[in-house]
Amino acid sequence: MTTVSEDQTSPTILRKVISAAAIGNFVEWFDFAVYGFLATVIASQFFPSESVSLGLLKTFGVFAVAFAMRPLGGIFFGVLGDRLGRKGILSLTILLMACATTLIGLLPTHASIGIAAPILLTLLRCLQGFSAGGEYAGSIAYVMEHSPRNKRGWYGSFIPVSTFTAFASAAALVFVLENTLSAEAMAGWGWRVPFLIAAPLGLIGLYLRWRMEETPAFKAMAAEDKTHNHSPLRETLKSQSRLILRLGAFISLTALSFYTFTTYFATYLQVVGGLTRPGALLVTLIALVFAALFCPVAGALSDRFGRRNTITFVCGWFLLMVIPAFLLASSGQLLLAIPGVLLLAIGALTSNVVTATLMSETFPTRTRYTASAFTYNISYTLFGGTAPLMATWLIDATGNNLAPAIYLMAITLLAAAGGLALRETSRISLMDEAGDDLEAELADYAPQRSLR
Numbered sequence: 123m124t125t126v127s128e129d130q131t132s133p134t135i136l137r138k139v140i141s142a143a144a145i146g147n148f149v150e151w152f153d154f155a156v157y158g159f160l161a162t163v164i165a166s167q168f169f170p171s172e173s174v175s176l177g178l179l180k181t182f183g184v185f186a187v188a189f190a191m192r193p194l195g196g197i198f199f200g201v202l203g204d205r206l207g208r209k210g211i212l213s214l215t216i217l218l219m220a221c222a223t224t225l226i227g228l229l230p231t232h233a234s235i236g237i238a239a240p241i242l243l244t245l246l247r248c249l250q251g252f253s254a255g256g257e258y259a260g261s262i263a264y265v266m267e268h269s270p271r272n273k274r275g276w277y278g279s280f281i282p283v284s285t286f287t288a289f290a291s292a293a294a295l296v297f298v299l300e301n302t303l304s305a306e307a308m309a310g311w312g313w314r315v316p317f318l319i320a321a322p323l324g325l326i327g328l329y330l331r332w333r334m335e336e337t338p339a340f341k342a343m344a345a346e347d348k349t350h351n352h353s354p355l356r357e358t359l360k361s362q363s364r365l366i367l368r369l370g371a372f373i374s375l376t377a378l379s380f381y382t383f384t385t386y387f388a389t390y391l392q393v394v395g396g397l398t399r400p401g402a403l404l405v406t407l408i409a410l411v412f413a414a415l416f417c418p419v420a421g422a423l424s425d426r427f428g429r430r431n432t433i434t435f436v437c438g439w440f441l442l443m444v445i446p447a448f449l450l451a452s453s454g455q456l457l458l459a460i461p462g463v464l465l466l467a468i469g470a471l472t473s474n475v476v477t478a479t480l481m482s483e484t485f486p487t488r489t490r491y492t493a494s495a496f497t498y499n500i501s502y503t504l505f506g507g508t509a510p511l512m513a514t515w516l517i518d519a520t521g522n523n524l525a526p527a528i529y530l531m532a533i534t535l536l537a538a539a540g541g542l543a544l545r546e547t548s549r550i551s552l553m554d555e556a557g558d559d560l561e562a563e564l565a566d567y568a569p570q571r572s573l574r
Contacts, residue, residue, distance in 0.1 A: 135335075139268045140277060143336045144284035145262045146216050149320075149327035150257045153223035154250055156316035158385035158510070159296045159406075162392070163398065164315045167231040168240045179518075182510040184244050185555065186253035189507025190500075195255020196495030203256070203491035206274045207340055208264045211256060211491075213331040218253035220324020227317025251507075253497035258285075259481060260497035266482035267490075267552055272425060275479050275548070279421025282474040283414050289384045290410035292316060297403040343487045362493050365484050370497045371540020372433060376477040377506030378533050379440065379470040382526065384410065386510040387451065387463055393395045394523045398456040405456065409463040413471040420475040428548045429483070430475040433541035438533040448527040483547035490552075505533060 157164065159182050194501035195215075203211040224245050261281050268478045269277040295316050303312040335373035371396040384406070424432045443465045450462025481494035 133429070136277065140265060140280050142330045143212070143264050144280050146212060146327040146331045147257065147261045147281055148284040148291075149323045149448060150216055150254065151285045152292050152323065153219050153317075153320045154254055155248075155289045155292035155313050155384070156296065157226075157247070158381075159293050159388060159403065160161050160313050160316065161385075161389060161510070161556060163309060164183070164243075167233075167313065168243050170232055180240070180516055182514060183315035184240070184247050186507045186511045188243055188247035189193035190505040191248045191251035192255035192507070193496060195252035197255075198252075198494065199256025199260065199490035200495035203260055203263070203495075204489060207336050208491065209331070209336050210269075212260050212264065212334070213259065213328055215253045215256045215322060216327045216331055219250055219257070220320045220327070222249040222253065223320035224324070226250075227314040227320070231436055238539065252520075255499045256495060259498050260399045260491055262478050263482050263490050263494060267487070268477065271549055271551055274483070275421035275424035275475065276418060277421070277561070278478040278482075279417040279475045281478055282362035282415045282471065285474070286384075286410050286414040286417065286471065290407055290414060293403050293407040293467050295319075297400055297407060300400045300403065320378050329425055333461060340487060353441070362485060362489060366497045367494065368540045368543045369480055369484050370501045371559070372480070372537045372544070373477055373498055374505040374540075375436070375440065375530075375537030376470075376473040377502040377504075378509050378530055379466065379473055380515065381506045381509035382530060383413075383463070383466045386513050386526070387466070390448075390513065390526070391451055391459055391463075391512065394452045394517070395459060397456065397459065401456055405451075405459045405463055408460055409507040412464055413467045416468075417471050417475050420472045421479075424476050425548060428546050429476055429480055430542060430544070430546050432472065433538070436469055436476065437472045437534050437538040439472070441531055443469065444527045444530050444534075445524065448524055452523050453541075480544065480547065482552060483550060484544065485538045486518060487552065488495040 144459055160167055165181040186341055199211050199215060223246075226243065229242055229246070251434045258505060260279070261280060265278055265281055266274055299308060299312045299315060387409075388399075388402045388406045391405055395402070397405070420432075447462045447465035450458045450465070453459060453462070477498075481498060482490055485493040513526035516529060519525075522528075
């Protein structure tokens with residue numbers, strides 16, 4: 123079988139690949155992020171209640187429900203992506219996300235149509251979740267299958283960069299609105315602005331995605347299997363189950379830390395730390411910009427020291443730093459809250475970067491999109507989508523403001539067990555032959571051996 127090595131991709135093509143994948147990913151996650159940063163406003167508009175905590179629980183409940191759709195979206199888009207190619211599916215995911223987000227910005231509130239408002243909000247959030255289920259794994263696979271094997275961590279890190287930048291941009295926009303509009307204007311129409319921006323951003327992302335080329339790895343597989351008569355989901359569940367469990371255990375920490383850091387902490391800084399909403403958004407914005415800037419550093423270090431050493435660092439960092447991070451964040455002082463959130467950001471960004479590479483390095487081309495999307499979205503549904511809800515509930519149930527930190531430490535132990543059960547994959551080739559069992563190959567792995 124003749125294949126094109128991923129190491130032969132030119133720097134010019136790599137720049138175009140990363141730009142198309144990262145910008146599209148930015149649009150997708152900007153749309154998804156604004157809901158979390160507007161949680162307190164959404165609670166008042168769609169879930170009016172005398173209890174602030176009850177309104178937030180309902181709002182974060184809808185946040186969690188949307189994640190229940192992500193595994194379904196991951197399977198649906200993953201199977202199509204493994205059968206038909208990466209390019210067209212990534213164009214479809216961004217179109218669905220932009221449409222759903224724009225419609226949220228046009229929704230009537232509870233005051234206008236009563237119970238129908240939160241029902242429609244939930245349905246549109248589910249559509250967002252379904253779309254997001256096929257986005258991240260597809261973007262990662264697209265970049266990884268173009269990247270040279272000794273720099274996959276570096277090149278792959280730009281997808282997490284685009285994700286953190288999307289959250290930072292959403293936080294910045296909400297921060298500006300909070301500081302330029304009155305409370306009445308913000309509640310009346312200001313909260314709609316970030317959602318409505320999804321329409322033009324979605325068109326830009328769709329244009330960039332549609333101009334992308336298919337990946338060398340998928341082309342090679344398609345040339346070998348011209349009928350595309352394989353079943354990615356069945357093959358995934360049959361041959362990759364142990365790898366899914368191990369990788370999924372580690373991604374549980376990635377998911378929990380990411381949404382604790384990017385979404386829940388803005389609320390924690392307000393409710394527990396006593397900061398104003400603009401102050402909490404400012405702290406979160408600083409940490410998000412920091413995370414975006416340092417993702418490439420984490421990617422380069424992951425290439426140099428390997429995936430397993432990076433996993434060890436991530437788990438050790440969270441076990442040592444999560445309590446100090448929450449204590450500083452709950453101090454009520456802006457200058458202490460910033461380093462507190464940065465401590466959490468270091469672990470979250472490093473975990474995200476190594477997860478990005480592992481998602482593609484762990485599975486073969488035939489099932490890469492399906493297996494990585496399924497694993498990623500199951501973990502994010504169980505531990506990411508529930509992060510704000512669990513944190514709010516744990517504090518209410520225990521009366522302990524450090525309860526979310528203890529929960530995060532417990533999940534870190536689970537992640538260490540799963541992540542360190544994975545073999546080192548930082549030097550393997552992704553140009554595997556269609557249909558071979560990657561798990562069996564990894565059992566006999568030697569550093570310079572290509573995956574077959």
